[in-house]
Amino acid sequence: MLDRTMGGQGLVFLSLCFLSSTLGHISYSVPEELPKGFVVGNIAKDLGLDIKRLKSGRARIFTHESGEYLQLNSERGVLVIKERIDREALCGQRALCTLQLQIILENPMEIHSVTVEIQDVNDNPPFFEKKEVDFKISESALSGSKFILDRAVDYDVGINGLQTYRLEPRDNFVIKLHDQADGSKNVEMVLQKPLDREKSEHLSLVLTALDGGEPQMSGTMQILITVLDANDNAPVFTHPVYKASIKENAPLGTVVVTVTATDADQGSNGKITYSVSGIPDNARGLFEINSENGEILSIRASDEGSLVDSCKVIIDVADVNDNMPTINVLSKINAITEDAKPGVVVTMINIRDVDSAENGNVQCFINDNIPFELKLTNNDFYSLLTDGNLDRERDSQYNITVTCSDEGVPSLSSSVTLSLHISDVNDNAPVFDRSSYEAYIVENNSPGLSIFTVKATDSDWSQNARVSYILEDSSVNGVPVSSYVSVSADSGVIHAVRSFDYEQIKDFQFCVKAQDGGSPPLSSNVTVKILVQDQNDNGPQVLYPVQTGGSLVAEMVPRSADVGYLVTKVVAVDVDSGQNAWLSYKLQKAADRALFEVGLQNGEIRTIRQVTDKDAVKQRLAVIVEDNGQPSRSATVIVNVVVADSFPEVMSEFTDFTHDKEYNDNLTFYLVLALAVVSFLFITCVVVIISVKIYRWRQSRVLYHSNLPVIPYYPPRYSDTLGTATLPHVYNYDTCRTTDSRKSDCKFGRAGSQNVLIMDPSSTGTMQRIQSEKKPWRATHAFDISSLFFLLVRIATHCYSCIF
Structure with a gap:
């Protein structure tokens, strides 16, 4: 098999020379056979680099040569002989023998070309x-x-x-x-x-x-x-020069070319034999000649008479695409931050294919759909650069495959895979799993109770993804929110700091901040609303009839009253809410032939049958008011009822209702005093009303003459807005007095005509019946003198009752 490696080395040399024109380049010249440790040159000085830069950049040498003849001393910044250099072993018969090497530095990545010429010694x-x-x-x-x-x-x-x-x-x-x-x-x-x-x-x-x-x-x-x-005739070749070609992968024994010589002599002087001489060093041992019909380079033919002739055979070795491209990774970084800008050099590689022509032309590419590009920086050098924005949360690692293919037929290729990790930066704020939170807590809770947990996640990594929860400063009804709740910094659990009372606070809201551990930290906020749920911790409160130790009030029912006659109404409220405030009314220990019943929902006491002679004049009813809570709470009110058609009829029974038998001899004096006070208040009110009317009349005249528009004013109507559904109507209070000046009582007035019996045992037998107003007083109606007088009388009477 043939090999064109020597020619390939020539190509490598040309490529490196071209590189030196574009990158940092220096040249040295030294003789061969120098001892180990000999200083070739001061790399740091000649390249203008600081020795600290050589150390921090982890400077090293890259070369295509199989042997390492030179080494870099980073401590001194010099290039020294590592192994004895034999020029003949390194370059053979080439006129120019050089060592081409690159100085590779990182952080940032740099490459400098160095040429060392090896001079021959004899x-x-x-x-x-x-x-x-x-x-x-x-x-x-x-x-x-x-x-x-x-x-x-x-x-x-x-x-x-x-x-x-x-x-x-x-x-x-x-x-x-x-x-x-x-x-x-x-x-x-x-x-x-x-x-x-x-x-x-x-x-x-x-x-x-x-x-x-x-x-x-x-x-x-x-x-x-x-x-x-x-022997006077020498062999003569048919051609002075023979040319032939052979593929480098031709098998042994392949005939390259046949040379022919003739000799005009006869016999042994005309018998021709062939031999080869002058074979170049790089072809020695590769060819042999058949002595009968042979080949190669300079071929000598001789006859047995020793006469010779010579011809030249030129054999071109045709390249075959039998070498894959070689990929050498010069320098690379294993990790890059996700905020790296486009154009950052990640890796530098060198490509070498020892084939020639199209078989040695190499094209390199990387896998698709990654934010990187492979850029040809020189004939045989490529740089792998970032070509887009990186996002560790999307891709934390890239396996970049660099594939290099030559243009031979068939094409040969090689590849190398580079692993690159993407380092995290704090570019994502924590995100709550909800846009807002709503939690419930039952009132009367114990302090420290866990109410709810907020959760936020951060798509960053490690410390940048460590989330801490912080309660934002705010106030609830003028009180810092931190006195109501607290938030666990690590878990996001919200705890109650105090015991809540639904009747004081029904709901409140605050903000929780989730902050990561990056530098600088990123954060986000979420609103949390706490709803306090009611417990049945308050019993019903009776507003009417008022139970005091003062004067005694009784409701009078005529004997002629029809079935369903409204005696009175028990009014109660419950400050709880919901079903805890739903009230029901019932009589305690009702007799077999009970005369009265109470409305379960409205508390109205009505007759359930006709009054008979057997019915007692004095009736004492115990009404139980009960809420709908679990467990329920209740209150009891005593209602006194007199069954009679006239006052004298019940005088003998009335004394049983009194709580005190003492009489006051000064009652007349106090009555006179009360009337005097009422008269004074009446006259004062009349004067004030007349003055106000005169003033308004004058104002209206002024507005009339000024031609200004008159805008009438109507006072708003008032309504119950408590929303507890336990006071659906407006009630008027009537003050009732008794003969005992130390006791008093009051009751709610009713819309219809109701009889209120006021009994005084110390009186001379006279009894008063006060008929309540047919129409309730409204703020939007004008006062009249009689109404005012009646109101003042009631106020004075009430004051008298309260004093005594």
Whole structure:
């Protein structure tokens, strides 16, 4: 098999020279055979680099050569000899021998080209492959006859290489050199003086090859000549030059070309044999010639009479695409931050294909749909760059496959996969799993109770994704929210700081901030609303009838009352809410022939049958007001009822209702005082009303004469807005007084005509019946004098009752 590696090295050299024109480049020249540790040059100084930069950039050498002849001393910033350099082993017969290497630095990535020329020293003498050659020359050979000699070999080049030949003795022959098209020289021994076999049948000559080095070196070969009888015709090749081509992967034994020579002599002098001479070093051992019909390069034909002729055979070795591209990763980074801008160099690679022409043309590409691009920076050098925005949360790692294919048929390719990790930056704020939260807590809770948990996630990594929860400063009814709730910084659990009372606060809201651990930190807020749920912790409260230790109030029911007659109404409220505030009313221990019943929902006490003579005049009803909570709470109110058609009829029974039998002798005085106070208030109110009316009349006249528009004002109507459904109507309060000045009582007025019985045992038997107003007073109606007077009387009476 043939191999074109030597030609491939020439291509590599040309590529590196082109690279030096675009990147940082320096050149050195040193002789071969220098000892280890010899300083070639100061890399740091010549490239203008600081020694600290060499260390931080992890400077290293990259070269295509199989052996490492040079090394970089980062501590001193110098390039030194690592192994002894033999120029002949490294470059052979090339006139220019260089070592091409690159200095690779990272963070940021840099590449500098260095060329080291290896100068030849005269350390190889010329030598001949054969120490002795034999010639059989007829004595009839004519002057000028040529005899081809094997060339000497000198591994040195230039002035140190082979320069000349010397033949001794020179009685019959001289040496002549003939330049060839490939730059080599054929050595010919030319007959100057005819031979005389009878005088000398055997001749011994010494051919010396000399180089031009200092000191000069040489090599010798002995030439033995046997003088034969005349053979006057030499073989003649049919062509002076033969050309042929062969593929480099041709199998052994393939016939390259057939050369043909003829000899006009007969017999043994006309029998032709073929041999090869002057094979170049890179072809030595690759070809052989068939002595009957052979080949290759310089071919010598001789007959048995020792007459010779020569021709040249040129064999072109045709390249076959038998080498895959070689990918060398010069430098790479294993991780890059996700905020890296487009154009950042990730990796630098070198591509080499030792084939030639199309078989050596290489194209490289990477896999699709990744934010990277492969850019050709030079003939054989590629840079892998970022080509878009990176997002670790989308792709935390990229496996980038670089594939290089040549243009041969069939195409050969190779690939390498680079793993690149994307480092996280804090570019994502925590996100709550809900836009807002709503939680419930039952009142009367214990402090420290866990109410609810807020949860936020951060798509970043590690510390950037560590979420802490913070309660934002705010206030609830003027009180800091931190006195109501607290938030666990790690878990987001919201705890109650205090015990809540639904009757004081029904709901409140606050903000919780989720903050990550990045630098600077990112955060987001969410609103949390806490709804306090009611418990049945309040019992019903009776508003009417009022249960006090003062004067006694009784409801009077005539004996002629029809079934369903409304006696009174028990009014109660419950400050709880919902079903905890739904009230129901019932009588306690109702008799078998009960005369009254109470409305389960409205608390109205009505008669359920006609009054009979057997019914007691005095009725004492115990009404239980109960809410609908679990467990339920209740309150009891006592309602006194008198069954009679007139006041004298019940006088004898009335005394049983009193709580105190003492009489006040000064009652008349207090009554007179109360009337005086009422009269004074009445006169004062009349004066104020008249003054207000006169003032309004004057104002209206002024507005009338000023032609200004008059905008009437209507006071708003008032309504119950408590929303507890336990006070659906507006009630008027009536003040009732008794003969006992230390006791008083009040009741709610009703919309219809209701009888209120006011009893005074100490009086002379007179009883008063106060008929309630048929129409309730409204803020939108104008006052009249009688209404005002009546109101003042009631106020004064109430004041009197309260005083005593």
